[in-house]
Amino acid sequence: MRTTVVALIGSLIVAGAVVRAQEQAHANPAGKAARAKAGEAAAVQAKIREARSAAPRDISGNATIMDWPDTPNGQMKQLRAGTNGWMCMPSTGAGGGVGADPMCLDKAFSAWAGAWMGKKDPPASSMGTAYMLRGDKGASNTDPFATGQTPDNQWVTSGPHVMMIVPDLSQLDAFPTDPHNGGPWVMWKGTKYAHLMVPVAAMPKATTSAKRAPTTTKQ
Numbered sequence: 001m002r003t004t005v006v007a008l009i010g011s012l013i014v015a016g017a018v019v020r021a022q023e024q025a026h027a028n029p030a031g032k033a034a035r036a037k038a039g040e041a042a043a044v045q046a047k048i049r050e051a052r053s054a055a056p057r058d059i060s061g062n063a064t065i066m067d068w069p070d071t072p073n074g075q076m077k078q079l080r081a082g083t084n085g086w087m088c089m090p091s092t093g094a095g096g097g098v099g100a101d102p103m104c105l106d107k108a109f110s111a112w113a114g115a116w117m118g119k120k121d122p123p124a125s126s127m128g129t130a131y132m133l134r135g136d137k138g139a140s141n142t143d144p145f146a147t148g149q150t151p152d153n154q155w156v157t158s159g160p161h162v163m164m165i166v167p168d169l170s171q172l173d174a175f176p177t178d179p180h181n182g183g184p185w186v187m188w189k190g191t192k193y194a195h196l197m198v199p200v201a202a203m204p205k206a207t208t209s210a211k212r213a214p215t216t217t218k219q
């Protein structure tokens with residue numbers, strides 16, 4: 001009896017070893033795919049976290065999370081559905097261009113941003129709000145479509161800020177255009193994409209290009 005049990009256990013161990021060996025033979029390609037999938041899922045989670053960090057949790061917690069297109073004219077990709085009408089995006093990537101700049105937009109601002117990205121006329125139907133509490137690592141203060149600093153495009157690095165759009169651009173005339181005036185300023189003035197930048201923390205020091213802002217009167 002004892003011998004039978006021992007033999008039985010022995011054959012089970014052998015069978016187990018064979019099964020494990022077979023599993024291992026197949027484990028590598030499958031494991032690779034699984035690891036790639038897990039890596040992708042982790043990257044998506046990181047993008048969602050980054051997008052959500054652009055606004056207070058009350059807003060971004062239930063916002064739709066959209067990712068930038070892979071190509072300049074591609075479609076935005078939804079990473080997570082939302083319920084509160086806000087849309088958050090991670091930093092602009094290969095398709096978008098510049099630096100760390102996640103943002104959360106309300107409906108009016110989303111429509112405006114869509115028009116801007118498509119180089120179309122903004123709807124101008126209501127005021128709109130956007131949050132960029134992580135700041136913006138770089139944008140031209142004068143050229144809505146600049147992708148890098150030039151000697152005269154007033155490249156500006158912004159700290160945490162809120163952005164506002166208004167249906168009638170003349171309503172922005174009361175505000176200065178200098179990012180370093182110590183308060184709200186108008187970005188992209190003189191274009192149909194003019195909007196108000198409202199710092200909610202100290203602005204980073206002016207870059208060489210941005211320092212020229214106060215003396216630039218060109219529209």
Ligand SMILES: [Cu+2]
Nearest residue numbers: 132136161163
């Ligand atoms: Cu901004």
